[in-house]
Amino acid sequence: MDMNNKVAIITGAGRGVGRSTARLLARAGARVILFSRTRAQLDEAVAEITREGGQALAMVGDVSREEDVQNLFQRAQQSYGSIDILINCAAIVAVKPFTDMDTALWDQVININLRGTFLCCRAAFQQMMEQKQGVIINISSLSGVKGVEKFPGLSAYNVSKSGVASLTEILAVEGKPHNIRVCAVSPGAIDTEMLRQAAPHLKAGMTPDELADILFFLAGDSGRMFSGSNIELFTNA
Numbered sequence: 001m002d003m004n005n006k007v008a009i010i011t012g013a014g015r016g017v018g019r020s021t022a023r024l025l026a027r028a029g030a031r032v033i034l035f036s037r038t039r040a041q042l043d044e045a046v047a048e049i050t051r052e053g054g055q056a057l058a059m060v061g062d063v064s065r066e067e068d069v070q071n072l073f074q075r076a077q078q079s080y081g082s083i084d085i086l087i088n089c090a091a092i093v094a095v096k097p098f099t100d101m102d103t104a105l106w107d108q109v110i111n112i113n114l115r116g117t118f119l120c121c122r123a124a125f126q127q128m129m130e131q132k133q134g135v136i137i138n139i140s141s142l143s144g145v146k147g148v149e150k151f152p153g154l155s156a157y158n159v160s161k162s163g164v165a166s167l168t169e170i171l172a173v174e175g176k177p178h179n180i181r182v183c184a185v186s187p188g189a190i191d192t193e194m195l196r197q198a199a200p201h202l203k204a205g206m207t208p209d210e211l212a213d214i215l216f217f218l219a220g221d222s223g224r225m226f227s228g229s230n231i232e233l234f235t236n237a
Helices: 016-027 039-051 066-080 103-131 155-178 193-198 208-219 221-226
Strands: 007-011 031-036 055-060 085-088 134-139 180-187 230-233
Touching: 007 016, 007 066, 007 103, 016 031, 016 039, 016 055, 016 085, 016 208, 031 039, 031 066, 039 055, 055 066, 066 103, 085 103, 085 208, 103 134, 103 155, 103 180, 134 155, 134 208, 155 180, 155 230, 180 208, 180 221, 208 221, 208 230
Parallel strands: 007 031, 007 085, 031 055, 085 134, 134 180, 180 230
Antiparallel strands: none
């Protein structure tokens, strides 16, 4: 699929799914902006993309900080003039029994996973409405899907990912008149550091590269029929 000269912002792009997705988009010709909190990981990812002939910028910041998100989108517009694709991969997980959950930890998970997605989506909407086009893909989780098996200690994570799915649904409605399509992907066990931290007993059934392939499809024209969808991926091996 040709992504030549498309401009894509990927959050959580220093590792895992975000990094794999940024690399895949760049290989297809997109100009990518990688955003995360860890400079060393971003530099490694950008160097990898550049070695393969791609175009990439790195920006360090926290998706839960409004100022950082504003700077991200301003830099993207200044550098490339438009934003065609936003893929929200940034997330954290905390494993703690609910009765032991302190407010600060709860807020940290909700702020990164849900507030961060809101801030990035809002900034993207503001620019995409002017352009009259755009694609937003949010990463939710089976942990946020009703009726799917839940695991103890993940209350904040589950709530945050349920919120991401709900936000996606309403944004697809509000984006439709402006030719902005929004969808979510809710994977199960992906072979990432987060899975090993949250549920080491689970065996991953999908790699970051395999999920990146799905996100790549959704970002292109072939994914246009999925706006408003929350695509559930039962990836446990």
